[in-house]
Amino acid sequence: MARKTTVTAVALTVTGALLLSGCTATADWWSATFGGASGPPEVREEFPYVREGRIFQDTGQDNEMTFSITGLERTDDYTVMYYEVTYADEFSGPNRNLSMAHTLIDPLTGRVYRQFLDEDGLKYGSESPGGDGLYPVHDGVTNEYVRYFPRLPDEVEQVTFLGSGLGAMTGIPVQDVDAERPDPENPNGADHLTLDDPPPSGESLTFANRRPDEDAVADEGWVQSFVDSEVASTTRDGDREIISLHSDVMFAFDSSDLTEEAEEVVRRAAATLTANVDPDDPVITVVGHTDGIGSASYNDALSVDRAETVRDLLAEEIGSGYTLEVEGRGMDEPIAREGGPDDEQARARNRRVEFSYVYDTSTEVSDEEDYDDDAIGAAQRNVTWPAPYTDDPGSAVASGELDGIRMDVYPLRRDGAYVIGTFSLTNTGDEPRIPDLGGTEAVMAGGPEQFNKGTLGGFQLLEPESGLVRYVAQMDFGEGRYSSFAEEVHMLQPGNTYDLVAVFPAPAVDVEGLTLRAGPFGEFEEVPVEF
CATH class of the missing domain: 3.30.1330.60 (OmpA-like domain)
Structure with a gap:
């Protein structure tokens, strides 16, 4: 739930994280559970972790974006995320990214962390030059950002990140440091607010840094x-x-x-x-x-x-x-x-x-x-090793088309206690469209209303042999506040393809394929489940 924390009191205690210890018990557990299967995978320590794709903007200018996590560091007080954003195409006027809030998930325990906000809902870290939450963007220019999250428990060594608008980024390592990186020496974001005033070639935009104070609130759930x-x-x-x-x-x-x-x-x-x-x-x-x-x-x-x-x-x-x-x-x-x-x-x-x-x-x-x-x-709870990082969802294993929108389905990936479903939607028509993929009209009759919410709430995974049905997971932040564990779908612009994810509780380790119930797109059988 949301909680007010001081800058020195944000540590949490989470148990049941044996798999992160890196000790002999981990290897023994893996061998006993998976036999001769390879793993657990090595954690790639080198940054950056990069994703590229098209994201939703409130103006419909859904541009190609490169999103790079350049560091995720645990200090005595916080978890600090450093990242960079670069847009390749033209913008005009103010735009807002419609992706979900930046979220860190421990895929083993299911613990969820969001960034610190002030009483006005503005993010700590890199300050908006105008104080309105907007930042200047110039074609091909990289913006450098800093964001603050609650301090992750010591035993958490890697997390899954959602919130770029480009799907789930798994296997992001948490690095322990003695102190934060220095603030930008000469933040220049406020000097280049208009499109006709870009920074010099090769220069990034940086912003003044604001650390969480006693009024900072971070959602944890x-x-x-x-x-x-x-x-x-x-x-x-x-x-x-x-x-x-x-x-x-x-x-x-x-x-x-x-x-x-x-x-x-x-x-x-x-x-x-x-x-x-x-x-x-x-x-x-x-x-x-x-x-x-x-x-x-x-x-x-x-x-x-x-x-x-x-x-x-x-x-x-x-x-x-x-x-x-x-x-x-x-x-x-x-x-x-x-x-x-x-x-x-x-x-x-x-x-x-x-x-x-x-x-x-x-x-x-x-x-x-x-x-x-x-x-x-x-x-039954089914937990495997956190998924290693990849920027390649693999090849589509199924596809379907409905009213001028094509959906491609990619293999399911195990990530700790969950499986990540990756889908792409392409508007093959000539007009912008919002597909109706979820809600109470698209789910199994009498399904639990809470797990029907969100654009992909109608999606389910069926185990044909056992008859078990797995719904899209939710993130519970307390006090009746929930968020779907999936990217939202907004207006699809003509000719554009968008990548989306939905996260489900994992099936048993011997389950190699599941049936995807994809709302109005129907059912897709034998979608493979991969490690």
């Missing part, structure tokens, strides 16, 4: 993921996990009496809970929910009765050593919107019994022996 199956779904947010059992599998209609399937479902859930619950915080809260049919008082009572029934059965299966608590929330917390064209599916999803608990981060790595056939597949 967690990646929130959602995996669904016919029996259960799992929502993971930081160290909190919620396994949701579908009530229609557990109970007869309008009843708290268990179905014949219920005992088997709870037994499988118990196996998952014993593997996942943090032994230092062994509290499992059993929460009952109903749909919106009937009175609030009736649904409150029914939700409590169902939660207590499940609690009693779980207690028999899970044994001692856990504290089981019960809550009934009736119809107060729907996760799918009722009353629409998919009303029956939405109500069925809202009827559920949840297990909420803190999970054990020491089981974060994906060792198949830790999970057996009795565990609920939707709750």
Whole structure:
């Protein structure tokens, strides 16, 4: 969540980062998990890390841009990112880049960090010469920038960066330094504000530097993921996990009496809970929910009765050593919107019994022996090594066209606990267009509304063999503030191609291909999953 920090109090503690240690245990884990597969990959320490492509501008002048991260350094107080931006094409007038906010993600723990802002929402670091957040841009001239993020935990050695507008940049190393680089000696950005006054040939634009003060605020949060199956779904947010059992599998209609399937479902859930619950915080809260049919008082009572029934059965299966608590929330917390064209599916999803608990981060790595056939597949965490950096998404493996827009699909790449989907959209027509790729009209009937939001919210990954469905992840910054873990799609200009990413929770390590559900573009089978 957003938090006010002083310049000396921004360190965080994150556990479960064994994979970053570089010790023998890492190699042993890799060998046990992946057998003879090559890896873990070496971290490339040399900067810069460079991306090129076309980005969205609010004026529609969607120009080719080169974005280079020239340093990511951890001091005693901050994480400082140095980067450069160069535009090749002509601009006229003020433009704003429409990419998401600069974001650093630890792909192993799912921790998320954004840059420090002041009370007016302006970035610390390189100052806007006019104080309005805009910077002068000249054709072929490089702008040099500095930005400040919260100090990353010591064990984090590489991160994934989003926010350039050019997709995910994985495997960016974090370098420890004793002090920041010196500020620009003679910042010249304010001297070249107009297009007819470029800097001398070969000279970059630099800006005065402003460090975070006591009023600085940086958003910090967690990646929130959602995996669904016919029996259960799992929502993971930081160290909190919620396994949701579908009530229609557990109970007869309008009843708290268990179905014949219920005992088997709870037994499988118990196996998952014993593997996942943090032994230092062994509290499992059993929460009952109903749909919106009937009175609030009736649904409150029914939700409590169902939660207590499940609690009693779980207690028999899970044994001692856990504290089981019960809550009934009736119809107060729907996760799918009722009353629409998919009303029956939405109500069925809202009827559920949840297990909420803190999970054990020491089981974060994906060792198949830790999970057996009795565990609920939707709750399995699958974590591999962070993806090494690459500026090449590979060759397109599928494509489709809809209303003058072509979408190309590239291989999925594993990155820690996630897989990164890379897509390109090309406007093959003669007029600017905004494709409708997401939202509640483009998702599975009755899908969870929160994970439908964002332009690519309707995209999903399906495991054909297990039936598990993986939704585009969200970033949770607390206080009800979420951001889709995907680049937004804006107006596509004629003839232009734009690269986009969407990030999903990772499947098991032996899954080599997934079906992509791409909203109105339909389904693409056997999209390969690569390390």
